[in-house]
Amino acid sequence: MNYYMDAFGEAWNLIITMDQELLKVVSTSLRLSTSSTIIASLISIPAAVIISRTEFAAKKVFNVILNALLSLPTVVVGITVYSLISRRGVLGEYDMLFTLPGIIAGQVILIIPLLTALVRNTIFSIDEKMYKTAKSMGANKKQQFKLLLMEARYGIIGAVIAGFGRVLGEIGISMMLGGNIKGVTRTITTAMALETNKGRFAFALALGFILLILSFSINFIVYFLQEGEQYE
Amino acid sequence: MRKRILVLLSVLILLISVSTAAVAQEKLVMATTTSTENSGLLDELVPPFEEKFDVRVDVVAVGTGAAIELGENGDADIIFVHAREAEDEFVEAGYGVNRRDVMYNDFVVLGPPSDPADIEGMESAADVFHTIADSGAEFVSRGDDSGTHKKELSLWDMADLNPDGSWYLESGQGMGASINMADEREAYILADRGTYLAYSGEIDLEILSSGDSALFNPYGIIPINPAYHTHVNYQMAMAFVGYVTSQQGQGIINSYSRQGEQLFFPSAIEADELEE
Numbered sequence: 001m002n003y004y005m006d007a008f009g010e011a012w013n014l015i016i017t018m019d020q021e022l023l024k025v026v027s028t029s030l031r032l033s034t035s036s037t038i039i040a041s042l043i044s045i046p047a048a049v050i051i052s053r054t055e056f057a058a059k060k061v062f063n064v065i066l067n068a069l070l071s072l073p074t075v076v077v078g079i080t081v082y083s084l085i086s087r088r089g090v091l092g093e094y095d096m097l098f099t100l101p102g103i104i105a106g107q108v109i110l111i112i113p114l115l116t117a118l119v120r121n122t123i124f125s126i127d128e129k130m131y132k133t134a135k136s137m138g139a140n141k142k143q144q145f146k147l148l149l150m151e152a153r154y155g156i157i158g159a160v161i162a163g164f165g166r167v168l169g170e171i172g173i174s175m176m177l178g179g180n181i182k183g184v185t186r187t188i189t190t191a192m193a194l195e196t197n198k199g200r201f202a203f204a205l206a207l208g209f210i211l212l213i214l215s216f217s218i219n220f221i222v223y224f225l226q227e228g229e230q231y232e
Numbered sequence: 233m234r235k236r237i238l239v240l241l242s243v244l245i246l247l248i249s250v251s252t253a254a255v256a257q258e259k260l261v262m263a264t265t266t267s268t269e270n271s272g273l274l275d276e277l278v279p280p281f282e283e284k285f286d287v288r289v290d291v292v293a294v295g296t297g298a299a300i301e302l303g304e305n306g307d308a309d310i311i312f313v314h315a316r317e318a319e320d321e322f323v324e325a326g327y328g329v330n331r332r333d334v335m336y337n338d339f340v341v342l343g344p345p346s347d348p349a350d351i352e353g354m355e356s357a358a359d360v361f362h363t364i365a366d367s368g369a370e371f372v373s374r375g376d377d378s379g380t381h382k383k384e385l386s387l388w389d390m391a392d393l394n395p396d397g398s399w400y401l402e403s404g405q406g407m408g409a410s411i412n413m414a415d416e417r418e419a420y421i422l423a424d425r426g427t428y429l430a431y432s433g434e435i436d437l438e439i440l441s442s443g444d445s446a447l448f449n450p451y452g453i454i455p456i457n458p459a460y461h462t463h464v465n466y467q468m469a470m471a472f473v474g475y476v477t478s479q480q481g482q483g484i485i486n487s488y489s490r491q492g493e494q495l496f497f498p499s500a501i502e503a504d505e506l507e508e
Binding site: 098199 | 305406409434
């Protein structure tokens with residue numbers, strides 16, 4: 001029981017004293033997750049629209065593969081990207097291993113299938129009638145796309161949050177591609193693993209609490225943004 | 233209301249990304265062992281160098297085997313490891329140049345205070361390993377091709393044994409994690425003294441055997457050969473070698489202690505020639 005009391009105490013202390021190391025780790029995690037999620041969204045949302053709104057020959061196969069990729073293990077993404085960006089790899093000359101862009105590359109690959117599939121499902125479930133009405137009233141391609149995004153916005157926001165949560169909490173990619181470098185690529189999750197290894201369980205647990213608080217507050221903000229509309 | 237929050241949120245995200253956007257700075261990637269990092273030595277040794285040369289040292293702490301691999305692939309500029317034979321092979325193969333001795337400490341055999349295999353006080357490391365294997369008490373091995381793991385395998389070799397069985401647990405993790413595992417399982421383990429001292433406040437394991445010359449643990453530093461990997465930051469790597477083998481670097485190593493005990497002993501400059 002002492003463990004948990006210590007951890008609570010330590011977490012509280014770290015937060016109110018604005019511990020420099022903690023701030024650095026948290027801001028690194030947030031920067032990574034934000035960048036990865038934005039990049040992945042820019043790719044996934046248009047991709048999902050294309051998949052659900054156009055007919056092409058291999059669509060069925062494509063959807064099956066997409067669904068299978070939903071459970072992509074982080075270590076597989078990690079080792080694949082590692083082999084690409086290591087100096088010996090194809091992209092070695094860009095010097096990305098053990099840097100933030102390296103981690104972002106891995107995380108983007110990790111969540112693209114997740115985002116695409118979730119947005120696709122949302123678009124599938126939109127009422128066809130509205131779309132057809134708009135079309136018959138002479139909406140052009142751009143307006144149609146806008147309408148689609150408006151109608152699907154809650155689903156899209158939900159998908160983006162899910163992606164954000166996935167990268168914020170993942171450790172495999174951050175550890176393999178980032179190398180857990182102090183002050184540079186150390187994230188909340190890799191710091192937790194390190195502190196556990198060091199036997200500083202209270203500090204690790206404290207980081208865990210902070211991670212939880214972060215994901216709760218992000219979800220809360222988003223819920224507030226939508227003012228809970230889709231639930232009513 | 234919603235708009236205002238959205239704006240606030242975007243400003244926050246922008247602030248986060250701007251505030252921490254690193255200023256373009258020269259960097260040196262150092263691959264090293266978990267024992268140097270877990271012991272806390274690098275936190276003392278690296279910052280003065282970073283300040284002096286206005287460079288950022290990115291420390292990637294892995295096992296010695298992995299560190300050497302990173303060096304071979306050119307993913308690091310310099311390696312700081314402890315496996316003399318592998319280091320010499322690394323230099324001979326042309327991956328690294330200008331190896332220097334930096335410091336040493338020794339390996340110790342840790343075990344639970346109850347000492348089920350009854351090894352306490354035994355002098356010869358080979359005998360200790362023999363006794364542990366015969367007793368059937370659990371033994372935690374790093375199992376990660378690290379310097380400590382290589383040393384452990386050579387000791388099993390010396391004892392003419394091939395460790396195998398349910399008593400032999402390969403953790404596949406760093407020194408600290410493995411010590412914690414041995415502590416939880418009340419098992420024996422081979423560890424470097426530095427990491428043990430850094431952890432000794434938190435665990436029950438005790439040093440049960442030490443002092444055999446086979447347990448000597450020297451650390452070396454090797455810049456990656458710029459003729460082989462042309463992109464490496466050789467100049468800064470050599471500056472770091474100069475720094476850690478200088479009076480300043482060796483002095484920091486000499487004065488670093490945990491729980492009142494010195495963890496590493498400088499070997500580039502004789503201790504009695506170190507300035508106070």
